[in-house]
Amino acid sequence: MAEINKLDYKGVWIVAEQRRGILHKVSFELLGKGREIADALKCELAAVLLGYNIENLAMELIKYGADKVYLIDHPDLKDFNDEIYSSAIADLANMYKPEIMWTGATAIGRAFFPRVAIKLNAGLTADCTGFEIDLNERNLFQIRPAFGGNLMAKIITPERRPQMSTARYKVFKALQKDESRKGEIIKPQIMIDSSKARAKMLEFIEEVETTVNITEADIIVSGGRGLGCPENFKMIRELAEVLGGAVGASRAAVDSGWIPYSHQVGQTGKTVSPKVYIACGISGAIQHLAGMQSSDIIIAINKDKEAPIFSVASFGIVGDVCEIVPALTERIKKG
Amino acid sequence: MNIVVCVKQVPDTTNIKVDPETGTLKRETAGTTINPFDLYAIEEALRTKEKLGGKVTAITMGPPMAKEILKMAIGMGVDDAILLSDKKLAGSDTWATAYALSMAIKKIGFDIVFFGKQAIDGDTAQVGPSTSEFLDVPSITWVKKIREINEKEVIVERMMEDGVDVVKSTIPVVLTVVKEINEPRLESLKGKMRAKKYEIPIWGINDIQADENKVGLKNSPTRVAKSWTPERHFGKVEIMDGADTNEKVEKLYMKIKQLGIIK
Ligand SMILES: Cc1cc2nc3c(=O)[nH]c(=O)nc-3n(C[C@H](O)[C@H](O)[C@H](O)COP(=O)(O)OP(=O)(O)OC[C@H]3O[C@@H](n4cnc5c(N)ncnc54)[C@H](O)[C@@H]3O)c2cc1C
Ligand SMILES: Nc1ncnc2c1ncn2[C@@H]1O[C@H](COP(=O)(O)O)[C@@H](O)[C@H]1O
Numbered sequence: 001m002a003e004i005n006k007l008d009y010k011g012v013w014i015v016a017e018q019r020r021g022i023l024h025k026v027s028f029e030l031l032g033k034g035r036e037i038a039d040a041l042k043c044e045l046a047a048v049l050l051g052y053n054i055e056n057l058a059m060e061l062i063k064y065g066a067d068k069v070y071l072i073d074h075p076d077l078k079d080f081n082d083e084i085y086s087s088a089i090a091d092l093a094n095m096y097k098p099e100i101m102w103t104g105a106t107a108i109g110r111a112f113f114p115r116v117a118i119k120l121n122a123g124l125t126a127d128c129t130g131f132e133i134d135l136n137e138r139n140l141f142q143i144r145p146a147f148g149g150n151l152m153a154k155i156i157t158p159e160r161r162p163q164m165s166t167a168r169y170k171v172f173k174a175l176q177k178d179e180s181r182k183g184e185i186i187k188p189q190i191m192i193d194s195s196k197a198r199a200k201m202l203e204f205i206e207e208v209e210t211t212v213n214i215t216e217a218d219i220i221v222s223g224g225r226g227l228g229c230p231e232n233f234k235m236i237r238e239l240a241e242v243l244g245g246a247v248g249a250s251r252a253a254v255d256s257g258w259i260p261y262s263h264q265v266g267q268t269g270k271t272v273s274p275k276v277y278i279a280c281g282i283s284g285a286i287q288h289l290a291g292m293q294s295s296d297i298i299i300a301i302n303k304d305k306e307a308p309i310f311s312v313a314s315f316g317i318v319g320d321v322c323e324i325v326p327a328l329t330e331r332i333k334k335g
Numbered sequence: 336m337n338i339v340v341c342v343k344q345v346p347d348t349t350n351i352k353v354d355p356e357t358g359t360l361k362r363e364t365a366g367t368t369i370n371p372f373d374l375y376a377i378e379e380a381l382r383t384k385e386k387l388g389g390k391v392t393a394i395t396m397g398p399p400m401a402k403e404i405l406k407m408a409i410g411m412g413v414d415d416a417i418l419l420s421d422k423k424l425a426g427s428d429t430w431a432t433a434y435a436l437s438m439a440i441k442k443i444g445f446d447i448v449f450f451g452k453q454a455i456d457g458d459t460a461q462v463g464p465s466t467s468e469f470l471d472v473p474s475i476t477w478v479k480k481i482r483e484i485n486e487k488e489v490i491v492e493r494m495m496e497d498g499v500d501v502v503k504s505t506i507p508v509v510l511t512v513v514k515e516i517n518e519p520r521l522e523s524l525k526g527k528m529r530a531k532k533y534e535i536p537i538w539g540i541n542d543i544q545a546d547e548n549k550v551g552l553k554n555s556p557t558r559v560a561k562s563w564t565p566e567r568h569f570g571k572v573e574i575m576d577g578a579d580t581n582e583k584v585e586k587l588y589m590k591i592k593q594l595g596i597i598k
Contacts, residue, residue, distance in 0.1 A: 086468070107477055111474070114429070114433075114468070118465050123556025124429065141560065146456065151563075152565050153559050154561040154562070157556050159556070198473040199503065200504070203501045204498060204500055205501065219596065242597075243596070305574070310574075314572065315587065316575065317574070317583045319580060327580050328588065331585065
């Protein structure tokens with residue numbers, strides 16, 4: 001592989017994500033962390049924004065910490081497209097040579113960043129939850145969980161640039177929005193040629209969920225096989241409702257048909273890291289822990305005091321969920 | 336139709352035990368198995384063949400013992416299996432793995448390549464889309480349903496955080512699949528018999544004309560500088576004791592109120 005001159009590469013880039021004109025919050029969070037790393041490296045923090053009719057969003061990115069926004073506004077960028085987006089970002093990176101390039105570890109980020117990394121001959125670290133910088137070598141330490149969170153790894157990309165990572169949502173802190181912040185909006189001349197794309201988005205079908213999306217929620221109340229029957233999910237929903245949270249579930253509950261798969265937390269479900277996770281009648285199998293153990297506070301309610309869920313919980317009640325959960329809901333309602 | 340399915344051998348988390356002293360995984364007790372997501376990829380490959388005809392080839396890159404999961408794939412009904420195994424490939428990251436797989440897939444010949452959503456050891460979900468870039472074909476990740484498929488085109492539903500994107504692509508294409516897409520079949524008796532007799536070809540990097548300067552630990556862009564087991568609350572849980580439900584609930588209520596969880 002041809003040697004590159006690492007010093008040719010400068011600046012921290014956040015590839016922002018927007019869908020239908022709304023910026024994903026992970027973009028602001030990454031700007032927050034990016035600001036810290038860019039300041040340490042004494043370089044610029046830039047956001048990259050692709051889409052159509054989205055110029056108004058560029059200023060938002062500046063207010064959240066970007067010095068610059070590279071904006072590409074083009075009709076063919078209206079919908080996310082793996083091939084078009086990855087070509088555009090790779091072209092931009094070849095043009096400006098950023099030293100570090102991040103995007104959110106979302107469905108979109110995880111779909112197209114790998115393609116960009118191959119085009120750029122760069123390494124890519126998935127789903128990072130921490131970043132540190134080594135100022136001597138200007139190497140980025142990319143910290144990430146593997147093995148469903150049972151192992152942590154610190155990854156470096158010593159010889160290639162840019163240093164690319166996707167980063168987990170709700171881990172990094174966004175800066176306070178600063179309405180007075182000024183920055184530059186740059187509109188680079190990049191060829192967008194949609195005729196080259198062989199895949200095309202036909203339509204979007206919104207999933208109408210009555211409850212809050214669990215990956216977004218600050219509080220999740222989850223139910224497992226310990227609930228005993230589907231009807232008992234009602235008390236989980238009621239507790240979630242008084243707390244303003246979302247409803248999660250173990251695979252056992254999902255496989256029993258008590259609740260749809262979209263609520264499943266764990267290795268083969270969703271990974272969540274809310275402020276509070278309340279596990280009701282869930283044993284805490286490794287595959288379940290994989291999806292929720294990075295929650296700030298874990299509360300377990302289980303009749304078996306030996307249940308492994310207590311090994312990751314901060315607080316717990318040993319007892320029958322069918323008594324505890326309704327009593328807790330009532331107590332909260334009473335205030 | 337030339338259908339290829341990529342499968343990986345991973346530690347078996349169903350048998351993994353947590354050390355009660357430290358809260359860490361006892362990995363040595365684990366054993367290995369096929370990456371659970373790859374079963375859905377195999378099933379969808381078989382269903383696609385049942386619809387359009389052709390042949391399904393399963394491939395894995397790994398140590399010689401990774402043969403076991405290929406035997407399983409044959410048991411389920413794939414026609415052929417290939418083990419990509421070479422000392423020079425050891426320690427490859429997702430970039431190098433995707434490169435090597437793409438060279439092997441080119442040699443096999445392909446119309447559709449199926450991948451699992453992610454492997455449960457590395458959890459990266461990067462090998463599928465990266466391979467598609469090396470193959471210079473479109474990729475659609477996190478597919479939960481194939482709506483329509485023929486020799487030239489495929490229409491799929493892709494799982495996003497807020498719903499479903501319906502995407503149409505020309506063939507050849509790379510698809511990575513999620514659990515919702517199907518219910519994987521079990522190995523059949525006939526399949527198991529066939530697997531017993533089937534001699535799995537082993538390809539090294541020379542067989543696939545891969546550049547040895549692009550594979551293996553030392554040519555991988557990313558490097559693991561350090562790894563460790565995360566600290567857990569282990570043994571530090573505060574149990575809300577009480578004579579009855581009300582007392583326990585009252586204690587928990589006060590606790591969550593203190594923490595500002597309820598206003
Ligand atoms: C490859 C693979 C992937 C997997 N992926 C996932 C995943 O993504 N998510 C996931 O959750 N699981 C996953 N699993 C399954 C996992 O191994 C467990 O089987 C599952 O999490 C168990 O769910 P549970 O805790 O609800 O049920 P159980 O293990 O049956 O536990 C029920 C618990 O409820 C308690 N209980 C019973 N009655 C009461 C009561 N009245 N009051 C209070 N407590 C009570 C019991 O003490 C017990 O601890 C996976 C498994 C495999 C092999
Ligand atoms: N060594 C490998 N050999 C064959 N397929 C692989 C290998 N590693 C990953 N894959 C495939 O790529 C998918 C995603 O894996 P990963 O990117 O490692 O999370 C898996 O579900 C497999 O289909």
